[in-house]
Amino acid sequence: MRPIKYSKILILVFLQISISYSEDLNSASPDIVKVWAQNQSSFLIKNKQHIDDLINKVDKIKGIELIVAGPMHQHIESSFGHALLRFVETDGDAIQDSILSFVALIDEPVLNYKKGIMGGYPVIAQVGSFGEFIQTYLETEERPLDRYIIPTDAKIRKNIVETLKKWLSKPGGMGGYKFLSNNCAGVLVEFLKQSGLSTGFQAPVPSLLPAQMKSRYLTPYPVIRTFTIAPIFEKLAYEFNVKVEILKAGNWPREAINRFKSIPPSALAQLYFRASPIDEEVRSAMQSLILKNGPLDLANVYGIKKIPNVIYELCYSIDCAAKIVTILRDKTIFGEKSDLSRRVTEYARLNINSQMPWLDQVLRKYIQHSRLIQSADSLF
Structure with a gap:
């Protein structure tokens, strides 16, 4: 007997779940339908405003990031994560940066999994602020976020926004949303491909997308990861010998305050900004310890550090290459040292200059400047 393909197994699972949901779908009360309709209308109006805002600020965009939200196993349609694009602005609060993702427009109160498999829901572009997505994925759904910088230039960034405008001008042009393919x-x-960034990606699985893009040098830098607050609660619950639920409810034991000095300031800051509710006495103790380490805003708490502009740009000069070498040696940006010698060797041996023209101009000088390889002659 031939083995059943993985995708077929998933289809069977989705269909089985959709049957269990059909009764709820048909029995939705008028009140539920009314509330859903109001929320749907509000979402569409707000989404249109965010889209217009993104299009109007194209000249302020300095960089692009791929963001992958971790899986949410409580919902099978989110078991493989979720892929988004972040548009990093030249100034302003990082929390206000625009985020773009492609989602199913659910046009009924209860999700119908059968329609989700067969493309029964249209695909729409969803745009919101980075802060809104952080609240949804990190806090509400407790899903970590992995960020991957995609080096681009002004032309590519404008192409991305122009492609979005083109897609929006054709209602239904994105096709039907399918959980297992057109997700x-x-x-x-496909959006990146039409914008001039071909990923060569085949399997439509969000969690696999970063590795494929990295193999084509679209995301050459280490991942920037933002974790949920759950591990901090779990560690503290173990140390205080209480249940996690007790701490999350704000019922902190008195001895916790005396032990805050042993907790890293970054972890305290996470609790201070992100945990709610917290007893006022506990919050005050946290605040005094946090402030001793200097001011800390919400962006830093979430690991959204200001990254030098050169990292977001395609490199066209030796000065640019020199700056990149220096930054990659600095652990404060990516949290690890990048193996530059290996990366440069791969660049040369794969001969991908036709795909990334800037390498043709700076590769030899890049190698010489970084002093990671004594001679570049053996690579060519």
Whole structure:
């Protein structure tokens, strides 16, 4: 007997779940339908405003990031993560940066999994602020976020926004949303391809997208990861010998305050900004210890550090290459040292200059400047 393909197994699972949801779908009360309709209308109006804002600030965009939200196993349609694009602005609060993702427009109060498999829901572009997505994925759904910088230039960034405008001008042009193919990753790959960034990606699985893009040098830098607050609660619950639920409810033991000095300031800051509710006495103790280490804003708490502009740009000069070498040696940006010698060797041996023209201009000088390889002659 031939083995059943993985995708077929998933289809069977989705269909089985959709049957269990059909009764709820048909029995939705008028009140539920009314509330859903109001929320849907509000979402569409707000989404249109965010889209217009993104299009109007194209000249302020300095960089692009791929963001992958971790899986949410409580919902099978989110078991493989979710893929998004972040538009990093030249100034302003990082929390206000625009985020783009492609989602299913659910046009009924209860999700119908059968329609989700067969493309029964249209794909729409969803745009919101980085802060809104952080609240949804990190806090509400407790899903970590992985950020991958995609080096671009002004032309590519404008192409991305122009492609979005083109897609929006054709209602239904993105096709029907299919959980197993034309999903957030599948649509995003096609979107990037039409914008001039071919990923060569085949499997429409968000969690696999970063590795494929890295293999084509679209995301050459280490991942920037933002974790949920759950591990901090779990560690403290173990140390205080209480249940996690007790701490999350704000019922902190008195001895906790005396032990805050042993907790890293970054962890305290996470609790201070992100945990709610917290007893006022506990919050005051946290605040005094946090402030001893200097001011800390919400962006830093979430690991959204200001990254030098050169990292977001395609490199066209030796000065640019020199800056990149220095930054990659600095652990404060990516949290690890990048193996530059290996990366440069791969660049040369794969001969991908036709795909990334800037390498042709700076590769030899890049190698010589970084002093990671004594001679570049053996590579060519």
